Amino acid sequence: MRVREPSLFSRLVIRVGLVLLIGASILITAAWYYGQTAANKTYDQLLRGAALQIADGITQTNGELIVNLPPSAFELLGFAERDRIFYRIVGLDGKAISGYPDLHLNDDLLAARHSPELETTEYRGAEVRVITVARALSDQAHSGWAYVILAQTTEARRTLASEVTQGAMLIVGIMVFLGLVGTYLAVRYALQPVTKLAYALRLRNPEDLTPMQTVAPQELQPFVEAINHFMTRLDQRVIRLQQFIADAAHQIRTPLTALSAQVSMLDENRMSQTDRERTERIKIRTGELVQLTNQLLSHAMVIHRSGVIKLEKVNLVDVARIAFHHTIPLTVDPDMVISFEAADPSLIVNGDPISLREAIANIISNALRHGAISRLDVRVIQAGQRICLEVEDDGPGIPPEKWDQMSRRFNAMSPKAGAASGLGFAIAAEVALAHNGLLRFKEKGATGFTVILDIPCAGENPS
Known part of the structure; x- marks a missing residue:
C-alpha cells in the first residue's frame, strides 16, 4: 500500500x-x-x-x-x-x-x-x-x-x-492567529511557482519533449533540470521506438507479402493429393502469419500513440469508411452481402484518426475471418451523446459468458478460427479506452451478432 x-x-x-x-x-x-x-x-x-x-x-x-x-x-x-x-x-x-x-x-x-x-x-x-x-x-x-x-x-x-495573565494571553493569542494567517498566505504565495510548473507540464503537448523553458525559483531549478534531462532521454527512446516500428513494418511485411504471393502461385494441378494438402496448410499458416504480424505492428503503433497523440475532432464516418474500403479484400466471396451505412454523414468525436482506423479495421477483419457467412453490415449511428460503430455479421457469434475474455490478447475468436488467434479485439478495446469509450457486444438475435465500438461525442470528456 x-x-x-x-x-x-x-x-x-x-x-x-x-x-x-x-x-x-x-x-x-x-x-x-x-x-x-x-x-x-x-x-x-x-x-x-x-x-x-x-x-x-x-x-x-x-x-x-x-x-x-x-x-x-x-x-x-x-x-x-x-x-x-x-x-x-x-x-x-x-x-x-x-x-x-x-x-x-x-x-x-x-x-x-x-x-x-x-x-x-x-x-x-x-x-x-x-x-x-x-x-x-x-x-x-x-x-x-x-x-x-x-x-x-x-x-x-x-x-x-x-488579569495581567489574561491580557497577555489575549494579545499573544491575537499575535499567534495573525502569525498563522500570515504564514498561510505567505506559504501559499511562496508555493505558487510549484503550481505554475505543474500547470505548465499539464498543458504541454504530449508530443513536445523539448526542454522546458519555464522560469522557476532557484530552489526549483534542480527539479526543472531533472525533468528536462528525463524528457531528453525519453525523446531519444521514442525516436528509436518509432524508427524500430517503421523498420519492422518494412522489413517484415515485405518478405511476408512476397512469401504469400509465391505460395499462391504454386501450381497445385501438378501436385499429388498429399502435396496439395500440404500446400493448403502452408497457405493457411502463411495467411495467419501475415495477419498476426500486421496485428502485432498495429498493436505496437496503437500503444505508442495512446496518451502521446493529442486527440482532435474527427469525423468517425469518414474514418470508418476508409477502414471499410481498406479492409474488405478484392477477393472477397462475391456471394457475401457487404454494406456500409451512416445515419449522418458527419458524426464528430475527439480522437486519433489513425488509431480509430486500426481499431475499426481489426473489428471488420475479425468479422470477415471468424464470423460472417453470407452477410456483413457496418453502421455508424448516434445514440444520445455517444457515437457507435456497429459491425454485424450472420455468423455463430460469441456466447455472452466469453465476452469479458474477448479483449485479452491472443484469445481465440470463435469456432471458425481453428488454431488461429490474434489481437483484433485487444487493439480495438485499447483504442476505445484511450478515447474514453468501450468495446461491447450485442447478443446474437434474428439478424446476427454485433460488435460495437462506443465513443463519446466531441465535447464530452475531451483529452
Missing part, C-alpha cells in the same frame, strides 16, 4: 504553527510569572507602607506603650476591597497588646530588627501575606523593641495576576 506523503504546504504551515505555539506558551508562562511578581510587588509595597505607619504610631510614655492606629494605614490596604486584614502588636515584653493574639506566634521576631520581613503563610484557613516590622522604643523608665505584625489575604493580588 502506497503511503501518501503530506504536502509541502501542510508541512510548512504545521511546523511554523508549532513554533508559534511554543513561543506563545513561553510568552504566556512569562506573562503569568510577571503578573505574579508585579502583583506581589505592588501589594507588598502597600503592606509595607501600612505596617510602617502603624509602627510609627506606637509611642511610649512613662514605660507605657500607646498605640495609635492611623486610619491612613488601613486606607492603603483598603484598595484591595475583597481582602481581609489581620494585625498583632507585640510590646516590649514580647506580649501582644493589640490585634489578633494568635497571629504569627511561632516566628522569630528578632530578624525584623534589621529590615521588614515578608512571607506567605496560612491563617484561619486562608492564604495570607505577612509582614513583620520592628520599632525601637526608649525612655527614662524602659527601652526595647515593639513589633507590628500585619497580614493581608491574597485574593486581590491573585486577581491582579490573573
Whole structure:
C-alpha cells in the first residue's frame, strides 16, 4: 500500500504553527510569572507602607506603650476591597497588646530588627501575606523593641495576576492567529511557482519533449533540470521506438507479402493429393502469419500513440469508411452481402484518426475471418451523446459468458478460427479506452451478432 506523503504546504504551515505555539506558551508562562511578581510587588509595597505607619504610631510614655492606629494605614490596604486584614502588636515584653493574639506566634521576631520581613503563610484557613516590622522604643523608665505584625489575604493580588495573565494571553493569542494567517498566505504565495510548473507540464503537448523553458525559483531549478534531462532521454527512446516500428513494418511485411504471393502461385494441378494438402496448410499458416504480424505492428503503433497523440475532432464516418474500403479484400466471396451505412454523414468525436482506423479495421477483419457467412453490415449511428460503430455479421457469434475474455490478447475468436488467434479485439478495446469509450457486444438475435465500438461525442470528456 502506497503511503501518501503530506504536502509541502501542510508541512510548512504545521511546523511554523508549532513554533508559534511554543513561543506563545513561553510568552504566556512569562506573562503569568510577571503578573505574579508585579502583583506581589505592588501589594507588598502597600503592606509595607501600612505596617510602617502603624509602627510609627506606637509611642511610649512613662514605660507605657500607646498605640495609635492611623486610619491612613488601613486606607492603603483598603484598595484591595475583597481582602481581609489581620494585625498583632507585640510590646516590649514580647506580649501582644493589640490585634489578633494568635497571629504569627511561632516566628522569630528578632530578624525584623534589621529590615521588614515578608512571607506567605496560612491563617484561619486562608492564604495570607505577612509582614513583620520592628520599632525601637526608649525612655527614662524602659527601652526595647515593639513589633507590628500585619497580614493581608491574597485574593486581590491573585486577581491582579490573573488579569495581567489574561491580557497577555489575549494579545499573544491575537499575535499567534495573525502569525498563522500570515504564514498561510505567505506559504501559499511562496508555493505558487510549484503550481505554475505543474500547470505548465499539464498543458504541454504530449508530443513536445523539448526542454522546458519555464522560469522557476532557484530552489526549483534542480527539479526543472531533472525533468528536462528525463524528457531528453525519453525523446531519444521514442525516436528509436518509432524508427524500430517503421523498420519492422518494412522489413517484415515485405518478405511476408512476397512469401504469400509465391505460395499462391504454386501450381497445385501438378501436385499429388498429399502435396496439395500440404500446400493448403502452408497457405493457411502463411495467411495467419501475415495477419498476426500486421496485428502485432498495429498493436505496437496503437500503444505508442495512446496518451502521446493529442486527440482532435474527427469525423468517425469518414474514418470508418476508409477502414471499410481498406479492409474488405478484392477477393472477397462475391456471394457475401457487404454494406456500409451512416445515419449522418458527419458524426464528430475527439480522437486519433489513425488509431480509430486500426481499431475499426481489426473489428471488420475479425468479422470477415471468424464470423460472417453470407452477410456483413457496418453502421455508424448516434445514440444520445455517444457515437457507435456497429459491425454485424450472420455468423455463430460469441456466447455472452466469453465476452469479458474477448479483449485479452491472443484469445481465440470463435469456432471458425481453428488454431488461429490474434489481437483484433485487444487493439480495438485499447483504442476505445484511450478515447474514453468501450468495446461491447450485442447478443446474437434474428439478424446476427454485433460488435460495437462506443465513443463519446466531441465535447464530452475531451483529452
